[in-house]
Amino acid sequence: MVKLSEGNGGKEMDSLISRFTKDFPRGNWLHYDNDAAILKTDIGFFGFTTDSFIVEPPFFPGGNIGDLAFCGTVNDLAVMGIKPSALSIALVIEEGFPDEKLEKISDSLAKHSKATGIPLVTGDTKVMQKGKLDNIIINTSAIGVTDKVLDTPPESGDLIILSGSLGDHAVAVLSKRFDFETSVTTDSKPLWEEMKSIKPLIKQAKDPTRGGLAATLNEIAIKNNLQVLIHESHIPVKQEVRSAINLLGIDMYSLACEGRIVCIASQEKADLVLEILRKFNPDASIIGEFTGQKIPEVVIQTAFGKRLLPKPSGNIVPRIC
Amino acid sequence: MVKLSEGNGGKEMDSLISRFTKDFPRGNWLHYDNDAAILKTDIGFFGFTTDSFIVEPPFFPGGNIGDLAFCGTVNDLAVMGIKPSALSIALVIEEGFPDEKLEKISDSLAKHSKATGIPLVTGDTKVMQKGKLDNIIINTSAIGVTDKVLDTPPESGDLIILSGSLGDHAVAVLSKRFDFETSVTTDSKPLWEEMKSIKPLIKQAKDPTRGGLAATLNEIAIKNNLQVLIHESHIPVKQEVRSAINLLGIDMYSLACEGRIVCIASQEKADLVLEILRKFNPDASIIGEFTGQKIPEVVIQTAFGKRLLPKPSGNIVPRIC
Numbered sequence: 001m002v003k004l005s006e007g008n009g010g011k012e013m014d015s016l017i018s019r020f021t022k023d024f025p026r027g028n029w030l031h032y033d034n035d036a037a038i039l040k041t042d043i044g045f046f047g048f049t050t051d052s053f054i055v056e057p058p059f060f061p062g063g064n065i066g067d068l069a070f071c072g073t074v075n076d077l078a079v080m081g082i083k084p085s086a087l088s089i090a091l092v093i094e095e096g097f098p099d100e101k102l103e104k105i106s107d108s109l110a111k112h113s114k115a116t117g118i119p120l121v122t123g124d125t126k127v128m129q130k131g132k133l134d135n136i137i138i139n140t141s142a143i144g145v146t147d148k149v150l151d152t153p154p155e156s157g158d159l160i161i162l163s164g165s166l167g168d169h170a171v172a173v174l175s176k177r178f179d180f181e182t183s184v185t186t187d188s189k190p191l192w193e194e195m196k197s198i199k200p201l202i203k204q205a206k207d208p209t210r211g212g213l214a215a216t217l218n219e220i221a222i223k224n225n226l227q228v229l230i231h232e233s234h235i236p237v238k239q240e241v242r243s244a245i246n247l248l249g250i251d252m253y254s255l256a257c258e259g260r261i262v263c264i265a266s267q268e269k270a271d272l273v274l275e276i277l278r279k280f281n282p283d284a285s286i287i288g289e290f291t292g293q294k295i296p297e298v299v300i301q302t303a304f305g306k307r308l309l310p311k312p313s314g315n316i317v318p319r320i321c
Numbered sequence: 322m323v324k325l326s327e328g329n330g331g332k333e334m335d336s337l338i339s340r341f342t343k344d345f346p347r348g349n350w351l352h353y354d355n356d357a358a359i360l361k362t363d364i365g366f367f368g369f370t371t372d373s374f375i376v377e378p379p380f381f382p383g384g385n386i387g388d389l390a391f392c393g394t395v396n397d398l399a400v401m402g403i404k405p406s407a408l409s410i411a412l413v414i415e416e417g418f419p420d421e422k423l424e425k426i427s428d429s430l431a432k433h434s435k436a437t438g439i440p441l442v443t444g445d446t447k448v449m450q451k452g453k454l455d456n457i458i459i460n461t462s463a464i465g466v467t468d469k470v471l472d473t474p475p476e477s478g479d480l481i482i483l484s485g486s487l488g489d490h491a492v493a494v495l496s497k498r499f500d501f502e503t504s505v506t507t508d509s510k511p512l513w514e515e516m517k518s519i520k521p522l523i524k525q526a527k528d529p530t531r532g533g534l535a536a537t538l539n540e541i542a543i544k545n546n547l548q549v550l551i552h553e554s555h556i557p558v559k560q561e562v563r564s565a566i567n568l569l570g571i572d573m574y575s576l577a578c579e580g581r582i583v584c585i586a587s588q589e590k591a592d593l594v595l596e597i598l599r600k601f602n603p604d605a606s607i608i609g610e611f612t613g614q615k616i617p618e619v620v621i622q623t624a625f626g627k628r629l630l631p632k633p634s635g636n637i638v639p640r641i642c
């Protein structure tokens with residue numbers, strides 16, 4: 001039986017995906033990571049990615065499921081260095097879902113589309129009987145082309161930069177779900193402008209969505225077969241986010257962000273990357289480095305010493321995105 | 322409030338989609354119809370389409386939701402004359418969904434992928450709490466490129482050909498849902514081989530999925546601003562399908578097929594098209610023609626005379642695909 005933990009962005013999900021896709025032909029497509037597929041073509045590297053959004057509740061401080069559906073998918077291409085060129089939108093709606101809410105979701109999608117110049121070109125609409133679906137699910141898929149995919153292997157001493165504070169999106173959603181007061185709003189936003197500015201300076205990037213920073217850093221460590229060391233004291237977290245997370249008893253490092261970049265740059269270039277990212281968000285910080293040890297693991301330096309930061313497992317917090 | 326009828330593939334759905342997408346930028350993309358978007362590029366016409374599948378139950382005679390998720394989406398490109406070149410798959414699964422069923426769905430996707438050579442290149446997996454979703458939803462998106470999109474305007478006297486019998490898929494799903502005996506199995510199948518064979522001979526094609534033949538023919542009539550006349554006696558329907566539909570009291574012309582083509586050919590070429598299609602399915606038939614009248618409507622000739630066949634409205638039968 002499928003478990004809730006198998007949708008968590010962590011170890012259990014990896015296992016379910018491996019089983020589900022074990023017999024799938026992949027053709028000539030390259031797989032730089034799990035989020036987007038890449039095909040080398042005559043006109044460059046073509047990227048293709050998809051994401052379904054099941055956030056509960058669909059409206060939360062600073063945004064709604066429409067913001068996530070736009071940003072989450074285009075960002076999967078953006079962090080690979082690919083400018084998204086078009087988006088599809090497939091709605092599955094529960095019978096009785098309010099028209100006003102649907103209009104607000106449409107407005108959010110249109111707003112991002114206009115601001116980024118990424119058109120919404122094709123779609124699908126389904127309605128399920130009341131009680132057969134909780135509110136609304138949106139799937140978006142995106143495509144884009146680039147001359148160069150970001151995939152330079154990191155080296156010993158390369159630095160890891162986080163583009164803003166952790167946990168904002170998760171706390172915004174949870175504040176609505178559990179009805180507590182907060183001034184924290186979702187961090188959800190399209191990342192292409194930031195990525196375009198830093199692309200020439202960085203080696204790789206990822207966005208720490210489901211599974212959070214812990215999943216993202218472990219994926220980076222495993223992919224490159226290199227040990228990552230991060231410093232807890234360097235990781236930007238808002239005080240209000242920290243309080244909420246302590247109160248809820250959840251792990252900050254496994255919480256999804258929807259508008260943050262984790263990127264890798266050489267020591268020479270890291271300061272310039274940081275300077276650029278801070279123009280977008282003053283909380284951007286260098287949070288760690290590659291130690292040079294060929295061990296695919298993430299170590300975190302805390303006030304109490306070093307410990308492993310494993311890929312998340314278990315139930316984490318469901319339906320954040 | 323969103324109504325069940327707004328997901329029916331008919332008039333109410335058109336209205337919801339118009340409202341939802343009214344502010345969406347479309348960029349330079351061409352819209353030949355609602356199912357796929359087309360972009361003219363240096364390497365040809367690029368097609369992009371998406372579909373979510375919510376069929377209930379997810380297993381039915383002759384197939385399962387995996388078959389629909391593969392065929393439904395690649396067929397949207399195929400009927401436009403575009404060979405699908407890759408597919409994405411996004412699963413949203415209810416907690417507790419049986420592993421064996423998930424494996425069978427995976428097997429169906431893999432089987433079609435191997436048979437057609439269309440790779441499954443990227444995906445997403447989400448799990449919702451038990452009771453928050455009825456079983457499983459699958460979204461697939463597909464891309465492809467072609468030198469020539471099928472979009473030649475029809476003329477007076479051109480013929481309309483249907484590639485096989487109507488209603489099989491709907492009756493297969495309903496037999497499982499309402500627990501009646503039938504030997505009818507789903508018509509779901511990938512259509513590219515058929516489309517490739519007839520593409521040089523035809524002007525346009527569509528697949529009569531949601532909203533059935535009635536929706537498809539009305540879309541053709543409206544798009545081309547021409548009256549379509551079809552002959553009820555020429556429309557292939559299996560006896561067992563006819564009995565089931567009469568028993569259930571539902572309208573045959575609004576029922577979704579998942580492996581049928583409706584195409585347009587000149588009188589000179591129609592016989593050859595029919596000959597080719599009959600190699601795939603002996604039930605293929607010429608079912609009607611363009612009368613030459615510039616009225617965007619569909620008229621059906623029955624044993625009792627002529628009547629309008631309007632675009633479906635109302636609840637039709639929910640969750641067939």
